[in-house]
Amino acid sequence: AAGVIQSPRHLIKEKRETATLKCYPIPRHDTVYWYQQGPGQDPQFLISFYEKMQSDKGSIPDRFSAQQFSDYHSELNMSSLELGDSALYFCASSGVGAGANVLTFGAGSRLTVL
Amino acid sequence: RKEVEQDPGPFNVPEGATVAFNCTYSNSASQSFFWYRQDCRKEPKLLMSVYSSGNEDGRFTAQLNRASQYISLLIRDSKLSDSATYLCVVNPYVSWKLVFGTGTRLLVSP
Numbered sequence: 049a050a051g052v053i054q055s056p057r058h059l060i061k062e063k064r065e066t067a068t069l070k071c072y073p074i075p076r077h078d079t080v081y082w083y084q085q086g087p088g089q090d091p092q093f094l095i096s097f098y099e100k101m102q103s104d105k106g107s108i109p110d111r112f113s114a115q116q117f118s119d120y121h122s123e124l125n126m127s128s129l130e131l132g133d134s135a136l137y138f139c140a141s142s143g144v145g146a147g148a149n150v151l152t153f154g155a156g157s158r159l160t161v162l
Numbered sequence: 163r164k165e166v167e168q169d170p171g172p173f174n175v176p177e178g179a180t181v182a183f184n185c186t187y188s189n190s191a192s193q194s195f196f197w198y199r200q201d202c203r204k205e206p207k208l209l210m211s212v213y214s215s216g217n218e219d220g221r222f223t224a225q226l227n228r229a230s231q232y233i234s235l236l237i238r239d240s241k242l243s244d245s246a247t248y249l250c251v252v253n254p255y256v257s258w259k260l261v262f263g264t265g266t267r268l269l270v271s272p
Contacts, residue, residue, distance in 0.1 A: 081259075081260075089264070090249065090262040090263060090264045090265055091206065091249075091262045092262075093259045093260065093261070096259065104259045106259060136203070138205055138206070149193075149194045149253060150196075150208055150211070151208070151260060152208070153205035153206050153207065154205060155204070155205050156204075156205050158203075
């Protein structure tokens with residue numbers, strides 16, 4: 049079965065650079081979530097989208113922005129990168145009906161800021 | 163105080179042991195509860211949802227006590243493959259912003 053696809057899997061950037069992460073949800077899933085997980089930390093909710101509109105916002109820095117496109121894929125844009133942005137970024141998606149509150153996570157994108 | 167708190171780990175148990183994890187949540191309006199499993203450097207994967215009546219899936223049993231705002235996970239007959247971090251996850255309200263606990267690491271040894 050198709051899963052949540054994230055790209056790139058690994059990304060190395062320098063301070064003050066910009067990075068873009070992409071997420072392709074499971075087909076027919078209409079909600080996308082972004083989570084950030086620092087080393088030894090639990091996943092922290094950043095932002096979510098439902099039907100291409102922002103549905104919820106968590107601890108996402110102002111330097112970050114995200115959107116969901118008409119094909120339901122989502123992109124997380126991070127600017128003015130800081131060392132503390134080094135983390136594993138997970139995208140998750142959920143569908144409708146009985147599965148609406150069950151999130152399926154992608155394998156994550158590991159960002160290293162040098 | 164964190165919104166979702168879990169037992170500190172790690173739990174080191176021998177194969178075949180029974181182990182229990184506990185989790186408390188602070189928001190009494192929380193609607194949905196889950197246990198996710200996360201292997202090192204991998205994504206969290208849903209282990210099971212937690213229902214008010216309690217539910218069982220093979221060797222795994224989850225319980226919810228709304229009055230005490232407490233969730234538990236019991237693993238019977240532990241296998242080496244059960245070694246992972248177990249995350250207690252709560253949906254605080256009607257939004258789908260899941261809140262994760264810090265996780266409890268389980269290490270099952272031969």
